Amino acid sequence: MPVVLIPTAYRAPTGGAAEVSVDGQDVEACLRAVEARHPGFLELVLDADGKQHAFVKLFVNEVQLEAGALDTPLAPDDRLEVLAAIAGG
Amino acid sequence: MAGPEGDRLIRVDMTTQTATTEPYPDEWKLLGGRGLSAKILLKECDPTCDPLGPDNVLVMAPGVMSGTAAPTSGRISIGGKSPLTGGIKEANAGGNPGQDLMKLGFRAVIVTGQPADPEKRYGLEVDGEGVRVVEADEYKGMWNYALCSKLLADRPKTASVISIGPAGELKLSGASVACTDQDKERRPARHAARGGLGAVMGSKGLKWVCVDPGKAKLRGAAEAKPFATTNKDYTKAYREGPQMFATGTSSVVPVANMLNTFPYKNRTEGQSPDAENLAGAKIVESFEERGGGMHNCMTGCIVQCSNIVHDKDGNYKTSALEFETLTLLGANCAVDNWDDVADMDRLCDELGLDTIETGAALAILMDSGGMEWGDAEAMKGLLKEIADGTELGRAIGNGAVATGKLRKHARVPHARGQAIPAWDPRPLKATGVTYAAGPMGADHTAGLIVNPGMQPDEFARASQDCQLVNAVCDSSGFCQFLQPNLDDIRNYYGLLYGEEISREQIADLGWECLEDEWKFNELAGWKPEDDVLSDCLVNEGIGPDNALKFDVDAETIAASKVRFPPREELFAMKASG
Numbered sequence A: 001m002p003v004v005l006i007p008t009a010y011r012a013p014t015g016g017a018a019e020v021s022v023d024g025q026d027v028e029a030c031l032r033a034v035e036a037r038h039p040g041f042l043e044l045v046l047d048a049d050g051k052q053h054a055f056v057k058l059f060v061n062e063v064q065l066e067a068g069a070l071d072t073p074l075a076p077d078d079r080l081e082v083l084a085a086i087a088g089g
Numbered sequence B: 001m002a003g004p005e006g007d008r009l010i011r012v013d014m015t016t017q018t019a020t021t022e023p024y025p026d027e028w029k030l031l032g033g034r035g036l037s038a039k040i041l042l043k044e045c046d047p048t049c050d051p052l053g054p055d056n057v058l059v060m061a062p063g064v065m066s067g068t069a070a071p072t073s074g075r076i077s078i079g080g081k082s083p084l085t086g087g088i089k090e091a092n093a094g095g096n097p098g099q100d101l102m103k104l105g106f107r108a109v110i111v112t113g114q115p116a117d118p119e120k121r122y123g124l125e126v127d128g129e130g131v132r133v134v135e136a137d138e139y140k141g142m143w144n145y146a147l148c149s150k151l152l153a154d155r156p157k158t159a160s161v162i163s164i165g166p167a168g169e170l171k172l173s174g175a176s177v178a179c180t181d182q183d184k185e186r187r188p189a190r191h192a193a194r195g196g197l198g199a200v201m202g203s204k205g206l207k208w209v210c211v212d213p214g215k216a217k218l219r220g221a222a223e224a225k226p227f228a229t230t231n232k233d234y235t236k237a238y239r240e241g242p243q244m245f246a247t248g249t250s251s252v253v254p255v256a257n258m259l260n261t262f263p264y265k266n267r268t269e270g271q272s273p274d275a276e277n278l279a280g281a282k283i284v285e286s287f288e289e290r291g292g293g294m295h296n297c298m299t300g301c302i303v304q305c306s307n308i309v310h311d312k313d314g315n316y317k318t319s320a321l322e323f324e325t326l327t328l329l330g331a332n333c334a335v336d337n338w339d340d341v342a343d344m345d346r347l348c349d350e351l352g353l354d355t356i357e358t359g360a361a362l363a364i365l366m367d368s369g370g371m372e373w374g375d376a377e378a379m380k381g382l383l384k385e386i387a388d389g390t391e392l393g394r395a396i397g398n399g400a401v402a403t404g405k406l407r408k409h410a411r412v413p414h415a416r417g418q419a420i421p422a423w424d425p426r427p428l429k430a431t432g433v434t435y436a437a438g439p440m441g442a443d444h445t446a447g448l449i450v451n452p453g454m455q456p457d458e459f460a461r462a463s464q465d466c467q468l469v470n471a472v473c474d475s476s477g478f479c480q481f482l483q484p485n486l487d488d489i490r491n492y493y494g495l496l497y498g499e500e501i502s503r504e505q506i507a508d509l510g511w512e513c514l515e516d517e518w519k520f521n522e523l524a525g526w527k528p529e530d531d532v533l534s535d536c537l538v539n540e541g542i543g544p545d546n547a548l549k550f551d552v553d554a555e556t557i558a559a560s561k562v563r564f565p566p567r568e569e570l571f572a573m574k575a576s577g
Helices: A027-037 B033-044 B097-103 B144-152 B197-203 B224-240 B249-258 B280-290 B323-333 B338-351 B355-367 B376-386 B391-398 B400-407 B429-437 B456-476 B486-497 B503-524 B535-539 B554-559 B568-572
Strands: A003-005 A019-021 A056-060 A079-084 B008-013 B018-023 B058-062 B076-081 B088-093 B106-112 B122-127 B130-135 B160-163 B177-179 B190-192 B206-212 B293-295 B306-310 B316-319
Touching (some): A003 A027, A027 A079, B008 B130, B018 B130, B033 B088, B033 B106, B033 B503, B058 B097, B058 B197, B076 B097, B076 B190, B088 B177, B097 B106, B106 B122, B144 B160, B177 B197, B249 B280, B280 B306, B316 B338, B323 B338, B323 B355, B355 B391, B376 B391, B391 B400, B456 B568, B486 B503, B486 B568, B503 B568
Parallel strands (some): A003 A079, B008 B106, B122 B206
Antiparallel strands (some): A003 A019, A056 A079, B058 B076, B058 B106, B088 B190, B160 B177, B160 B206, B177 B190, B293 B306
16 A cells, blocks of 8 residues: 655645555555545645646655656655655745 | 955944955854854844934844855845844845855955944945955935946956945845846845845945956865765765756745645735736746746856746846745735836836835735725836835835734734745644744745644654755755755765864854854843744634634744754755755
């Protein structure tokens, strides 16, 4: 079952959980599976049109995905990491 | 000067208008920036002094790595007793003066005293020939851009400037200290903004410092080859990484808005309906049509988070238009577009004002009925009025608390007299602990924790860890947006000096900085019972059902000031501001 790694800034919807294991064949399915369990998460990653926010980066097994490559397949032991720009002076 | 051997301190006595140099104490070799400023102030400044009187001490201290080839390492700290908080303050900036001072081997400029004639203006020349105080009455009252243009017109292209605008000369508590950036125009666009240190510089009659390193070389490292290899590897790793700030700090507007930390109308709400028009994406879109773009504010920066914003005719307007500015001068005042905020950012840079404090003050004016919400033209008019020294202009220039007093308005979101930055302590409670208990007052760069899901029993430790890491970072000269961790910094220090720096040593340096600052504040009269945020942040909620309030108990806040044993995570934690 793929693991989605949640950035600290996004842990309010997940109740503080840093990792969520979900069923899903690809990146988008896994993100939506997190949303199903923790409502409020998905809008932090995708916009209203379902596109990846510009300030969010996605990594699979520490390799950065091209923006918008949400149909990238995930294997059961893959780790999908969500990174978000979370500082700024 | 190849450094670090032979380093010196510059002492400037503004009572006699004389400048001298002296050897830099060897026992301070691991101190720089914020940590060095704190050490000097605790030793040499009476904490009970009038911040705008002759006994305050103004420190300009580049970080330990400034002037070396380490990437994004040239930041400078400005320190002194703050007229805003009444405690110790450090504000730091990019640009080139920090590394230029260090190339000449100057670890700090220590400015004391005050001229007998408050109408006189002086400059400080620093170059390979030495240091000199010179008369500068011809620059009196000048705005920062014109000042730097005039000052640098006949100087070598290698020179850089530290300066104040009219706000500093008027000794307004929201006044900043400007540093010129590395572009060929050498614009005064980088500001050590928080805490009113521009007013301290103004109180000493010091209008500018001009630093020309000439042909001075970069500072060398004791372990030259490993140092060069580390620079190469670090840069490569950064460039192959996510580069989260590649389009500037303004890119965080949408996520901040979603997290209820993009305050609207004097923080009565946590989200702005105009977030889309204030977001960095709109600024980036403008580059194609208007020009401008991303650049590095200081030589050797690999982050390049600074934007250059042009007007509709393609002419330079301002740099950099940051997240905090878009929040405080934008959303918090109900201004609905980034172009107007860019105009105000330029005005603040010209006058030498902190955009956070000024935006907060303007929002209080609006909240109290003194100006229509979102009236950008009226805001610009009032900003220009600040230079004229009118009563309202002075109040705005003196910041949020002063404006609240003038307007007899109770909703003044602040900690220790300093306005709350964009990052709101209600959804981000551990950050609120930093504001309440940290030595810097409400300053997100002292310890920002963006983790709205954090449990209450983690607040104290999270705040303390972040404060410690940021104190080390702000002492090193590395930019917080490079996001170095303690292991990165101790590795660099070790290569610079040719000796192993242990984890214990680097953590102790951060803690010692905090302790020095807390000690100064205690001697200045700060009391633990004042480690609080203003009532409006405690009693007025934002977010869903207005449920987000700053409800952290006093014991938790106090616990953040008692050292926790260092843990493994501390050394991997990235600086964050």
